[in-house]
Amino acid sequence: MAIIVDNRPIGSQQPCYLVAEIGLNYNGDLELARETIDAAKRSGADAVKFQNYVTEDFISDHSLTHEYIENGKTVVRSQYEMFKAYELSESDLEALSGYCSDLGIGFHSTPTNAEGVRLLAELGVGVLKNGSDYLTNLDLVRAMGATGLPTVLSTGMATVGEIDDAVRTFRQTGNDKLILLHCVSNYPCDPKDLNLRRIDTLRDCFGCPVGLSDHSESAMAAALAVGRGASWIEKHFTLDKTLPGPDHRFSADPEEFSAMTAGVRLAEQALGSPRLGPTDSEEEARQGWRLSCVASRALEADHPLQRSDIAFNRPGTGLPPKGVDWLLGRRTKKALRKGHVLTPEDLL
Numbered sequence: 001m002a003i004i005v006d007n008r009p010i011g012s013q014q015p016c017y018l019v020a021e022i023g024l025n026y027n028g029d030l031e032l033a034r035e036t037i038d039a040a041k042r043s044g045a046d047a048v049k050f051q052n053y054v055t056e057d058f059i060s061d062h063s064l065t066h067e068y069i070e071n072g073k074t075v076v077r078s079q080y081e082m083f084k085a086y087e088l089s090e091s092d093l094e095a096l097s098g099y100c101s102d103l104g105i106g107f108h109s110t111p112t113n114a115e116g117v118r119l120l121a122e123l124g125v126g127v128l129k130n131g132s133d134y135l136t137n138l139d140l141v142r143a144m145g146a147t148g149l150p151t152v153l154s155t156g157m158a159t160v161g162e163i164d165d166a167v168r169t170f171r172q173t174g175n176d177k178l179i180l181l182h183c184v185s186n187y188p189c190d191p192k193d194l195n196l197r198r199i200d201t202l203r204d205c206f207g208c209p210v211g212l213s214d215h216s217e218s219a220m221a222a223a224l225a226v227g228r229g230a231s232w233i234e235k236h237f238t239l240d241k242t243l244p245g246p247d248h249r250f251s252a253d254p255e256e257f258s259a260m261t262a263g264v265r266l267a268e269q270a271l272g273s274p275r276l277g278p279t280d281s282e283e284e285a286r287q288g289w290r291l292s293c294v295a296s297r298a299l300e301a302d303h304p305l306q307r308s309d310i311a312f313n314r315p316g317t318g319l320p321p322k323g324v325d326w327l328l329g330r331r332t333k334k335a336l337r338k339g340h341v342l343t344p345e346d347l348l
């Protein structure tokens with residue numbers, strides 16, 4: 001049974017759900033956040049995602065630093081100060097949620113404590129998201145499951161045992177609305193490290209819809225993931241890759257996200273049906289290009305057909321080549337020209 005998120009079924013044979021992860025890329029500016037949401041909508045995103053973390057939940061050592069590339073230059077910042085600058089307040093979340101609702105795009109966020117989970121549930125989000133760094137925080141996973149809401153768990157950096165712990169913890173709440181994301185926590189992710197076959201492994205091991213948290217710099221990875229059965233794609237999104245901040249450089253801009261969207265939708269069309277047989281669009285080609293048994297020379301009436309009287313030519317509107325044995329020894333009703341397509345009506 002498909003999981004329903006914002007009135008959209010998520011699962012096998014359903015259109016892939018595309019999430020623009022804005023995260024820190026709003027740069028602490030709600031107006032930039034709104035402009036980025038607008039761009040995500042135009043680029044084909046079904047939803048946007050933010051992060052309603054509390055910095056103190058995961059950083060107590062203020063000496064920790066984060067190094068990243070910004071417009072070709074290396075920047076080193078205090079982790080605490082960096083994350084603190086991008087925190088979203090309750091009123092910020094409410095404003096962004098309402099803006100998305102008015103625009104007709106899904107909204108969800110990644111919390112780091114039970115209070116953040118409660119706040120999102122009260123805002124009426126259609127789904128919760130747990131980041132890869134918090135997969136082993138089973139208290140938070142349990143709090144998410146207890147809401148009854150569909151929940152996405154990212155599996156970056158995780159061992160199979162850690163994934164199993166999180167899945168079991170979530171399901172013990174009685175909530176079966178679980179989506180797992182294959183994720184490689186490298187920013188950006190080199191194609192050789194993508195390991196998209198893990199999508200199959202996660203689906204087979206845990207029996208739930210699986211998607212991709214895509215940190216690669218290619219539009220191709222998402223389309224390939226859909227080929228592996230991905231039901232959900234999340235990708236970092238920015239209005240402008242040259243903006244200051246830690247995540248803009250490896251995020252998709254509107255042009256790149258649009259290309260990813262087009263690739264995913266094309267992949268869905270191309271996957272089509274597993275049923276063997278000619279497609280509806282092949283029927284005309286089938287008649288025009290397949291072979292029929294035809295007269296290899298002009299034949300008189302009442303002529304007993306021999307193998308040398310029969311050739312295999314286009315079009316495919318007569319007896320197929322496998323019917324040649326049935327034709328042998330049968331007599332023609334009338335004279336036939338060379339190349340005549342043989343049918344049972346031609347024979348006595």
